[in-house]
Every structure is written in C-alpha cells, then in structure tokens.
Amino acid sequence: MGQLAYFSSASGNTDRFIHRLGHQATRIPRNKTEDLPSVLGPFVLITPTFADGEGHGAVPKQVIRFLNDARNRSFLKGVIATGNRNFGSYFAIAGDVISKKCSVPVLYRFELSGTDTDLQRVDQGMTRFWKQYS
C-alpha cells in the first residue's frame, strides 16, 4: 500500500484530519529552513488551499517546493485537497492545480479538518485506490 504525504499550516486543520485518520503519513514542514522529506515510493498528497478570490496562490509554497523535486513528483499518484466551500468555485482548487501540473487525479475534496464521512471516504478510498498498484 502506498504512502501519504501532507502539508498542514499552523491552523492545524489537515494535521487533525491526518491524526484522526490514523494512517502513517509524511509531513511536509511549514518552515522553509527545514529539509524537505524525500518519499521512497508511490504516495498520495493531502494539501490545503490558500487561494485568493481569483484562485491565485492556491498551492502552499512548501508543497510547491516539495513537488519541484522531480523524484518526489515521480511517485505522486493522486491528490486530496482541502478548503472551504465559502470560496465558491475556488473551493479546494489546490487539488485542481496540482492535478493539472502533475497529471494525477484529484481523489477527494473536503472542508477544514473534515467530517466523519470524509474520514470514512478517504480511509476506504485509499484502500481501493492502492489496490490498482498492488
């Protein structure tokens, strides 16, 4: 089964989701001065969306830096994006940007730290998703 990598800003929403999910996950650090992790195999990325009212700046800078590493990028198989529906059509748009840049599917979108339904869908969805690679 593949891995998870995730970024969570200081608001901690994605952190709380990962904690409740209970899957092992690689954390992309907040701090620019910390070394970025290298993934060693296929993984799915979970990232929040920081877009402004026109959809710009959606992908957190640290996630971009992480994906700029060609080796990390080569193992990326899908993206799960979080956000807030209050941002209208730009809800979770970071997933769409990464999908387009890296040619991987958007697997799921959820709001803030996720509901129980979101946890279940991601848990079951990941199991199904990795079956196609086993």
Place this chain on the structure above:
Amino acid sequence: MTIHQPLSDMKRAVPRAVNWNRLQDDKDLEIWNRLTVNFWLPEKVPLSNDIQSWATLHPDEQQLTIRVFTGLTLLDTIQNTVGAPTLMPDALTPHEEAVLTNIAFMEAVHARSYSSVFSTLCQTADVDEAFRWSEENEHLQAKSRLILDEYGAAGSPLRKKVASVFLESFLFYSGFYLPMHWSSRAKLTNTADLIRLIIRDEAVHGYYIGYKFQRMQETLSEAERQEIKDFAFSLMFDLYEIEGKYTESLYDGVGLTEDVKHFLHYNANKALMNLGYEALFPDSVCQVNPAIMAALSPNADENHDFFSGSGSSYVIGKAVATEDEDWDF
C-alpha cells in the same frame, strides 16, 4: 518582552511602529494579503439587474428577505463596531492588530452593502419597518446580547475570540441561506453574488480569529483548555437554541425551516473546526440541500473526484490558475 504579553501592556511602555518586515507570525501577513486582495465594494455588483426579479417575489417573501438582511446587518454592525475592535487589545502581534482593522472595516462594508440592496430594490417604508422589527425581535436581540456580553468588559481574551468565531462562522448562516435559496431558483442572482463576497470574507475572518484562539491557547494548562472548551460548547448550545427559534420564526411560513437547520448544523461544525475542535452535529443532520451547496460554491462539484463517484477526476478544460513563480517544472 514576550509576544504572549498582551500588546496593550507593551504599548504603555514604548509606542512601537509596526514593522511588516519583522514578522513574529507568518499567518498575519498571509491573511493580510488574502484580505487586501479580496477587497471589494457593493458598487461593483450590478444590483439593479435584480429589480425585475424582486418584483416576482410574493410580498411575504419580500418582507422575509428584507428582515433576513436586516438581521445580517445587525450582526455586521456588531462585528464592525464592537467585535473586531474588542479583539485588538488582546493581539499577540502588532500585525494582528492591523489585520483586525481590515476585518473591522470589511464588516462595515458588509453592513453598508445590505443598505445598497435595500435602496436598489425596496420601498423605504418596508425597510424602515424591518429595522423596527430587528429592534423588537426577541431572538435576534437575544443572540446579539449573548455575543455582546462576551465582548464586554468581563469577557476574557479567549472567550471573546470564541464569541467572535461563532458570530463569523455560525450566526450569519440562518440569513445567508435565503439569498442562496433564491439564487438556486434563479432569483436575485446579483444580490446572491454580493452575498457570496460577504460569505468569502467571513470564512477568512472565522479562520483567522480561530487560528489566533488556538495560538493563545497553547500557553494554557490542560485544565484551562478544558475549561475554555466547555465554555465554547456551552455557548454554542445557547446560541443554537436561539438560532433554532429565530429560524422557525422566519422560515416556517415558507416551509424551509428544516432545510435551514441542516445548514445551521453544517456551519456550526465548521465554526467549531475553526477553533480547532471536533464537530458537534453528526453528518446525518448536516445534509444540506444540494441546490444550496451548488449556490454556495458554483462549479465546485462539476469536477467529480475519484473517491466519491462517477465522472472524470482529471481537470479537463477548466481554467485554473496554475501559474506561480515558485513552480520550476
């Protein structure tokens, strides 16, 4: 000098100029940038295009709409004149104070926007009646007083933030429901565009104040954290009880009460998440009408995703802003 010392105490010692090139908290600049880029005024929305649509509403529906917008105006007025300013003395950084001034001003813009809707679509006498109604409506007054009590002199910095997040992320939604409902019926669509700008702003406000709440809480003991959490859930219960009655009094006549309540539960959970807490209402009572969700975030569900069903999970033909100087591939 620690940054956790309230800024107001520091200021008494030495008046300090805010230096945006020396940040203690990156979130301050991130949110400042987000809010300033998102700045808008009601004049940018062509509200007069809704005049014909307004005329198709039944008089009862018109009255409901004016009342709902007057209730929203009251909350924005409170947040503009009391809510955001009362958070300033508790700011952990000088940049936080600056962000709060932006929040305060945008709440004034929101409050002013409803008057733009009124002057464009409504009769003065009907609007005056709604403002009188807002001063006499027991539920609207009760929720305002509960919030204002927390903002008052007795309010602790953390309790003020809880009340502020509940106002920004929960109390508005009994009102926001209605323009989303009209929009889903292709009515008052320009007004709905204006409300969406407000909804977007409130999301950033609730997120930021909730984030500062979490930062401030870090220095507390486990027992103190539990105490403030108990307070937060208790205030949510009290506000929810009032919101339930307010919702019934407004929406029973048009048969929308149950639908609105799902929307309230959904937003109450999001307000709690902004504070770093778990959801209160189970998903079974947060099943918001899909037409309302679609009105809230148009196009968001056109791109299906892999886990939740059919359709392409790849982005096809949708314009997304992929340009960013930091990508190097």
